[in-house]
Amino acid sequence: MNQTTEQFQATAAFAAMMDNADSLKAFKQSFFFPQHNGNDVIYFCGNSLGLQPKSVPAAIETELKSWRELAVGGYFGGENPWLYYQDYVSLSMAKLIGAKNNEVTAMNTLTVNLHLLMQSFYKPTKQRFKIIMEAGAFPSDQYAVETLVKINGFSPDEAIIEISPREGEKLIHEEDILSAIKTNANELAMVMFGGMNYYTGQLFNMKRITEAAHEVGAVAGFDLAHVAGNVPLSLHDWDVDFAAWCTYKYLNAGPGATGGLFVHEKHANDIETPRLGGWWGNDEKTRFKMEKGFIPKPLASGWNISTAQVFNMVSLKASLALFDDAGIDNLRKKSITLTNYLEFLLKQLSNISFEIITPENSDERGAQLSLFFKHDGRRIHDEMHNNGIIVDYREPGVIRVAPAPMYCSFADVYRFYEILKNFK
Template structure:
């Protein structure tokens, strides 16, 4: 498509967009008496308007049913996690038996590593991307220490080549092959939070398995952003949060995928919890943990109803929109954003996110050579909400469920004005 750097073009694209109606289903923060230009869904999604009614329903059921709400509520609480896991099937390319909604991302990553990181004297290393999100780094560091290993020798990081911002797939595969005798786990973010690079999950998984290692992924920036096929790609496990593109609200419940070949194996090691026990025997209150033969076998406790209700409401919108249509619009908006940014003069930055739309999601990371924090503050003052990440990146993320081409154009207008007055 031939793009044009005009408001008229952006308005025409919005008029042709079948998803544009979903914008009205969200609340936008107000800046200077009007809707903010909110391009920060990669940090926290907006509040869907149907959340309030959904919470009020659970409050009413709690009020009227008390403990009987577990089986008499409009949405019986006994099965609440399943109301969220079912709509996630299409987003993750998994059966409902391979998905569970529970805890938070970092807790789930610890639980998964305790199952999938089983080191011995020969095979004890973990491979991950350099510059992974800090919580992932902390999880890996403390897990290897838990098993008595030194992170300096047990954790291998793949870095970009000198002078580059992105990690090359061939470098990942080369290290996996080189370390095949000592590698226990390959753990990558599906998308690197800083650069926005979407890693080749199928290729990394194949290489890890060939080396005799498990393959796991942190999909915090993938969930609700890029559709994936975790089952068909033979991924061993994955974890994610739901407060970014999934719009589950601040601190919302996390989720996990466990491939059926592991989930259905009751002998596969996991930490036991009451809600992960075989459902038919759960209320017998007997000794002996017998896990459910599915990802819910990793559940620890009763479903966190009030920490899941906003996600449940948001996923209704995802089902109505369709992840395929959302992905198509996302590619269109980021392509348009990249085109507009290329028109800018008088401002020193580069886009470090992959140019190929198949190697990125909804985020473009702009690396500023100087004055980045000052430029970010001027954006904020002008009514733009984007985030700053040290040491020099402003992340811009038009979310297709509620952002518009006009949002993208107005962002460009403002940054062009900042550039002209630099």
């Protein structure tokens, strides 16, 4: 699995050799694949929606059985008492993002959690009110930040600083982010970046961005939608203030699944950290006294508002069991080799014209390569689908190709290349 680009070969035999040496190859059999002409599709779209683990139907039936046989008693009895359901997934997610268990919880969905967290951590004054984010962030992030500053009485044009790629380039330079933080030191309240840009697949240096934000007295938060389950993180050690992520992409939790949330313990342990309160975030010792006066749990779960969304967490719990078995560091090691092999094969193609706009350095990307087509991108995308290849298209002109290491193989990558060789 430690092959270098120079050792790669554009042959089916080489791909088979790599798969035979892959210690994670058995996990592919743990997932259902859509079918195309009676065969599994080549599924390179886990950056949009992960596949369904085969353990999910039985896991759902377990909770249906508790509901069927115990009704409200399922909160305290059954195989997985629902009262604590968010706790069943927090430890595994904490491992994936490099956090302590008390810093992670599952609740709501990604954008809802970003709104709630920014309500806690954006504390603007007349002097310090600006937010730095990436230009071209996912629209939901743009909307969330725009409405946040408006609610606080500021103009988005004045309060939001967007860091763009340089003229004629597709990627953002790290020094431009750090320079903007330093330049706006006296006015900056928050840095709210995507951990990885959804369009280019560029992975940002969250450790350095956090350090720079803290050096000027600002807080640092991240949207980890394309990072969680893709790249190992160390949010606690990096001193990140807050983060949120969805679980339906690389974490395979299914459409609309419950989101994840991180609050560094220096904030989570402080019950005076402001937040919007709800019954499920209240101190469990006093929750059932049904009294006025919100007393948050001194944990990330002190941000919980409503009852755990059991059926939106079942698939996440099932998928995280696979991540526990595989190990995120092992998955990352395979992912780097798999994506490097994909890049190697793509560079052998001369029949179609595109540019790989994702960083070439594997430390600056995850499992995704973004292929930019000046012309015919949509047509090429549709032709891929017609040939049993599931990828997605993003305007303007990008096909995102993401071989998730949990269930994608080197043979999948080679088959993808073989099919593309015949395109016109």
